[in-house]
Amino acid sequence: MHASSEAGPTVFGGTYSRVSDRGVVAAQACEKERAAVHRKAGNGAAGLGSSRDEERGERGWQPKHRGLFSPLPRARGWREGGRGSARAPATAGRFPAATRTEAPAMAKHVFLTGPPGIGKTTLIQKVTEVLKSSGIPIDGFYTEEVREGGRRIGFDVVTLSGRRGILSRVGSGPSTARREYRVGQYVVDLMSFEQLALPLLRNPDLASSTAKKVCIIDEIGKMELFSQSFIQAVRQILTGSGTVILGTIPVPKGKPLGLVEEIRSRKEVKVFNITKENRDSILQDIVAAVQSCLK
Template sequence: MPTRILLEGRPGAGKTTAVRRLAAMLHDREITGFTTEEIRDGGTRVGFALETLTGRREVLAHTGFPGPPRIGRYGVDLGVMERLALPPLRVATAHSAAPGPGLLVIIDELGRMELACAAFRDTVSALFQADVDVVATVHVHRDPFTDALKGRTDVELVHLTPANRDSLPHDLIRRLQTA
């Protein structure tokens, strides 16, 4: 049975750092997916970039983007989701389990900007039905889509805090290696 872990934490708790460390430390696994990162200008957050685990990077949301959609003060470029985030996730949904450590999908994050893309929501739903391991970060806000994932019996919800963020990647590796 695949391992499905949702890392839940407040903004700035270290969710992205934790999944990046996890990806860097796992040498015996095929890993796919993406991370996100704040874009800052003079100490002020002005946007977010999306970066695949293969190094492709584009601006997902920015205060200078017109939208729609707009999430808070950010215009979101849903084309970035189509170009960068979705292709590796769609391949992963078709992946079949092989003996030994298989494919691990890392998604950072299942947040409002990413979930504004209907195709992304559909792909994530399919991914959680596929025979692959998934580690995804998720916001603490109430949201019908993420609340449904958090409520699944086959999903482990792990609360990430400043106190456990440094040890968490090591804990996740142990969980993924014994799965």
């Protein structure tokens, strides 16, 4: 008797068909003959059973035909990886991604910033003493409160040589003068300030030799910035190369001050933020930063 023609699904040439058991045997023999002919002709067609398929058969069963259950061929140099079923190059992950870093600009000037009364001027005076004891040429000015009966009545400009001049005083009432400069309750004596401060910034001795000098500017704030001549002198030192500024600037508050924000954003300026937590321990860091600028 003949076997039933409904023997079940059999893979043939990558498709499914229902054939008799005898037909299955004949089809397999035919397939072997076709594969042998192609191997002899040097044609290793993947769908007809190449020599690589035979090698796979030696290692374990692999389908000879690209049917529904056959895996896709893997390209050389690729491996499975990445998200989901994505494939990544075999070299992926072997070499770190190239990164581009820019060397930080070397500081040329040092500034301290912080809220009023935090101790910026006190630190400036201490740094000045350390630098003087090291024999470093230094000049400039700092700002000092003026008190009367325990009440602050204004500010003076004091040079490192001991000269003193008025920066501002508490006004007696609303401004009546056409050219009066005010910051809150204080009236700025612009002429007094310029007569004392500008010669220090324009001192030709600061650039008379190849050795760098230090210029103290405490501070660059609202009162001092009424002077356009002062602004120009500070900018000239900032862009020069013979003088290192050790100065102070206020923290941002209200309307931005042009020169202050310019200083804060300059790459060649090192800014120290003075707080109650660090003001007693930051002195050596400031001294080291100034000395580095002098090299």
